[in-house]
Amino acid sequence: MSQKSLLLTAKQGSFAVGTTPIPKPGPGQVLIKIQSAALNPVEWKIQAYGLFIEKFPSVLGSDIAGTIEAVGEGVTGFAKGDRVLNQGTRGDNNEFSGFQQYALANADVTAKIVSSLSFDQASTVPVGLATAAVGLFNQGKSNSAGLYPPWEENGSGRYAGQPIVIFGGASSVGQYVIQVAKLAGFSPIITTASLTNADYLRGLGATHVLDRKLSAEQLKAQVSSITSASIQIVYDAISEADTQVAAYDLVSSGGTLVLVLANSIPESKRTSDRKIVNVFGNVNAPDNRATGASLYKQLTRLLENGSIKPNRVEVLPNGLQGIVDGLKKLQAGVSNIKLVAHPQETA
Ligand SMILES: NC(=O)c1ccc[n+]([C@@H]2O[C@H](COP(=O)([O-])OP(=O)(O)OC[C@H]3O[C@@H](n4cnc5c(N)ncnc54)[C@H](OP(=O)(O)O)[C@@H]3O)[C@@H](O)[C@H]2O)c1
Structure with missing residues (x-):
């Protein structure tokens, strides 16, 4: 089974929508069908300055909200269809990234979200x-x-x-x-x-x-x-x-x-x-994982009772392709807004 992903084709190269395999969740992992993926400044910096990534094509994107599509061995507390948010990781492994239609996630740093929170809002939270x-x-x-x-x-x-x-x-x-x-x-x-x-x-x-x-x-x-x-x-x-x-x-x-x-x-x-x-703000990083897991255990509640409110959202048009212009907009500077793409709406 394949999906659409936004590929950074080379160091300081261009972005292009391409096809990649949908991964299967391993032990302790879930597979998320991504409904909303928010953009972060680091993504235009990676493309513009050639930072961090050495293996191409690379899929970027770390702010993810969607539904559980499949559950790996030993995972409890999640079932197909659950609404969740998760922080993706960048690096040599594209399977955990957000600028695509499906991503793997570590279950201990994935949180269910209440129905009053939209996928767009939820995707502004993780990073x-x-x-x-x-x-x-x-x-x-x-x-x-x-x-x-x-x-x-x-x-x-x-x-x-x-x-x-x-x-x-x-x-x-x-x-x-x-x-x-x-x-x-x-x-x-x-x-x-x-x-x-x-x-x-x-x-x-x-x-x-x-x-x-x-x-x-x-x-x-x-x-x-x-x-x-x-x-x-x-x-x-x-x-x-x-x-x-x-x-x-x-x-x-x-x-x-x-x-x-x-x-x-x-x-x-x-x-x-x-x-x-x-700070390196990723809950999947080994040094941050225990703190991240303790936060994610409480996150559903903190979002439900309004202790943590999401950022204001602007939705980008054209699915994954819309991220390309979105990153230019982010580079030019935004005020009090998070840009969000809908990967399932990719042509
Ligand atoms: N280390 C990490 O792990 C990590 C993680 C996430 C982000 N970052 C970095 O953190 C920075 C912020 O990321 P972000 O996503 O939060 O950015 P963002 O939402 O895109 O930031 C835009 C906001 O920055 C404010 N701003 C810009 N210059 C300012 C200044 N001189 N003084 C006060 N406010 C200023 C603007 O405020 P006004 O609208 O009020 O003018 C604007 O609303 C970026 O450089 C990003 O790469 C690092």
């Missing part, structure tokens, strides 16, 4: 939430601030009264950082964004939204006027050269800066009393 959750709550790992997860027993509200600053609250990742920070009890939750997104971000749990155009100095002054408490956690969901420096400047002694892109803070600015961690 952004994983990046937020791993960056803050992957205990004992060097890619994380190592805090206690709020979805675990006695985790909710544990950091009450402690401030957090989040750069880029309107980004997909930033929105999930705001929400998990709220679950963990952080207060105030201070974020930067275009002020047109301020009301929306307050609705997710931000207590203060500061204009992303403020200079680092102005930002520091505003943060000091909001809280005099020591700032132990700053999450830079943008991690461009200027935001990294401004973000690091806000971290108090003993605190941690979480970055989503490679650290570009000049050596001359770094001090040994402030940690910088680089």
